[in-house]
Amino acid sequence: MVADAFALLGLPRRAVLNPDLVKAAFQKAAAATHPDAAVDEPDRVVRTVRFQQLNEASALLTPAASRLKHLLGLEYAGFSPSRAAAMDEPLVSLFTQVGAAVRAAAEWTRRRQAATTFLARAALTASEMQVQETLEAAGRSVREAQDLLQSAMAEVDAARLVAPDQAETLSALAQRAAFLEKWQAQLLAAWAALFGAG
Numbered sequence: 001m002v003a004d005a006f007a008l009l010g011l012p013r014r015a016v017l018n019p020d021l022v023k024a025a026f027q028k029a030a031a032a033t034h035p036d037a038a039v040d041e042p043d044r045v046v047r048t049v050r051f052q053q054l055n056e057a058s059a060l061l062t063p064a065a066s067r068l069k070h071l072l073g074l075e076y077a078g079f080s081p082s083r084a085a086a087m088d089e090p091l092v093s094l095f096t097q098v099g100a101a102v103r104a105a106a107e108w109t110r111r112r113q114a115a116t117t118f119l120a121r122a123a124l125t126a127s128e129m130q131v132q133e134t135l136e137a138a139g140r141s142v143r144e145a146q147d148l149l150q151s152a153m154a155e156v157d158a159a160r161l162v163a164p165d166q167a168e169t170l171s172a173l174a175q176r177a178a179f180l181e182k183w184q185a186q187l188l189a190a191w192a193a194l195f196g197a198g
Helices: 005-009 019-033 041-061 064-075 089-114 118-123 125-162 167-196
Strands: none
Touching (some): 005 041, 005 064, 019 041, 089 125, 118 125, 125 167
C-alpha cells in the first residue's frame, strides 16, 4: 500500500476529489513513469514499481470511502472511532429501499429463468416493469444520498482549514460512503442480472 496516495499523484489532501481529477493526475504521472519508456532493464524495474504505486494510489483515491479512510489515516494516525458506525434514519430507510429493490429483482430473475414457455415469459412483462421502476427509484435515492455526502465532504474540507480536528466527522463520512458504494454496486449487479435473464 502506498504511504501517501495524495502526494504520489500530486493532489491536495481533501475529502472531495473529482474522479476525473484523480484520473488526470494518474495519467500525467503514469506518462512520465511508464515502464515502456525505460532506457534499460534497471530503469524498467524502477518504473514498473512506480507505475504499480500510481495504480494503487489512483484506485485508493477514486472511491470516496477508501479516500476518506486514507485521509483519516494520514492526518489522524492514532485515531480510533469512539463508537461503532451508527446508521441514521435516512440511511436505514435507504438500506431498506435498496434491499427491497435487489430482492425484487432477484425474485423476478428467478421467475424469468424458471419460465419455459412463451406464455409464462409474457406473463412476467408487467412485473418486469415494476422491478425496473423499483431499481430506478432506489438508484435515484442512492445518487441523492451520494450528492449529500459530497456536500458534507466539502463542508469538512472547509472546516479543516479553521478547525483541524475533523477525525470523527471523516470517520462517519467514510462509513456512509462505504454503505453507499456497496448499495450502488448491489443495484448495478441487480440490473445486470435482470438484463441477463432475458
